[in-house]
Amino acid sequence: MKINIVILILFLKTIWISAQVKGIVVDENDKPIPYVNIWVENENIGTTSEEDGRFSIDTNDKNKNLFFSIIGFEKKTVKVDEATKVVLQSITNELDEVVIFNKKETKEIQIGIVENTIFQAFDNGPKNDIKFFPYNPKYNKTKYIKQVKIATDSKIETATIKLHFFAVDENGFPGSELLKKDLIVTIKNGGKSTKIDVSDFNLIMPKKGIFVGFEKLMIENNKLERTSIDRNTNLTVTQKLYYPFVLYNYVQNPIGFTFISGKWIRINDNKTGRYEPAISLILTN
Numbered sequence: 001m002k003i004n005i006v007i008l009i010l011f012l013k014t015i016w017i018s019a020q021v022k023g024i025v026v027d028e029n030d031k032p033i034p035y036v037n038i039w040v041e042n043e044n045i046g047t048t049s050e051e052d053g054r055f056s057i058d059t060n061d062k063n064k065n066l067f068f069s070i071i072g073f074e075k076k077t078v079k080v081d082e083a084t085k086v087v088l089q090s091i092t093n094e095l096d097e098v099v100i101f102n103k104k105e106t107k108e109i110q111i112g113i114v115e116n117t118i119f120q121a122f123d124n125g126p127k128n129d130i131k132f133f134p135y136n137p138k139y140n141k142t143k144y145i146k147q148v149k150i151a152t153d154s155k156i157e158t159a160t161i162k163l164h165f166f167a168v169d170e171n172g173f174p175g176s177e178l179l180k181k182d183l184i185v186t187i188k189n190g191g192k193s194t195k196i197d198v199s200d201f202n203l204i205m206p207k208k209g210i211f212v213g214f215e216k217l218m219i220e221n222n223k224l225e226r227t228s229i230d231r232n233t234n235l236t237v238t239q240k241l242y243y244p245f246v247l248y249n250y251v252q253n254p255i256g257f258t259f260i261s262g263k264w265i266r267i268n269d270n271k272t273g274r275y276e277p278a279i280s281l282i283l284t285n
Contacts, residue, residue, distance in 0.1 A: 046125025117247035128259035130213030151247035151278035
């Protein structure tokens with residue numbers, strides 16, 4: 001009984017010291033910015049701004065910084081107690097020269113084929129998980145990226161995620177984004193292999209290879225809440241799940257990358273291999 005009392009006191013103390021920071025993210029014209037990636041700096045705590053730009057995030061230290069990141073805007077770090085209204089400056093990009101590509105689309109190959117998948121989900125923040133696709137000279141005949149296939153599972157009618165494409169920098173890390181705007185993808189209910197047509201972006205397989213990944217959006221429309229009884233405290237606990245779940249598969253390559261709290265982290269799960277998102281690409285000519 002004493003053990004249960006101690007656990008309950010600690011549980012209530014945790015609730016008492018935890019604070020929820022609420023704010024809104026806008027551009028220089030005071031227009032809300034949806035789906036901004038927000039992290040407590042140097043911590044594994046994050047969230048995503050809603051469609052109206054509003055966000056809330058839990059932190060118990062007002063001296064901490066929040067990191068804000070989204071394609072098309074400058075990254076920004078703000079003190080927690082100054083995050084009521086965060087203004088992000090848009091990045092002015094010169095318009096690319098319009099080039100007409102002679103796509104025949106008479107040939108297709110699928111690369112990065114996934115055979116076995118497992119469930120693996122994270123619900124503590126909108127980190128980017130990616131998969132590396134190395135270049136092969138045979139891709140010269142099918143150099144355009146036509147589709148992305150990603151294994152997903154969802155328990156809600158429609159859920160949304162972001163897709164990202166990264167070049168490879170001089171150190172072998174994910175480099176610059178290859179798209180100049182967010183690619184928001186809708187995932188339907190159920191377990192399936194979702195196909196996303198990206199042919200309009202005219203993405204060409206880079207000679208250094210490419211990183212392709214997803215960013216989970218911690219927004220209300222993706223959330224499903226479940227309640228259960230904690231056996232230790234006998235208290236009702238609410239579990240928040242954010243869909244869709246992206247399936248993973250085991251690979252022999254032990255080195256990978258994940259984007260957390262505003263920076264890329266090189267990960268090495270063990271000496272023999274690790275899990276990576278179950279993503280494949282369709283290339284065409």
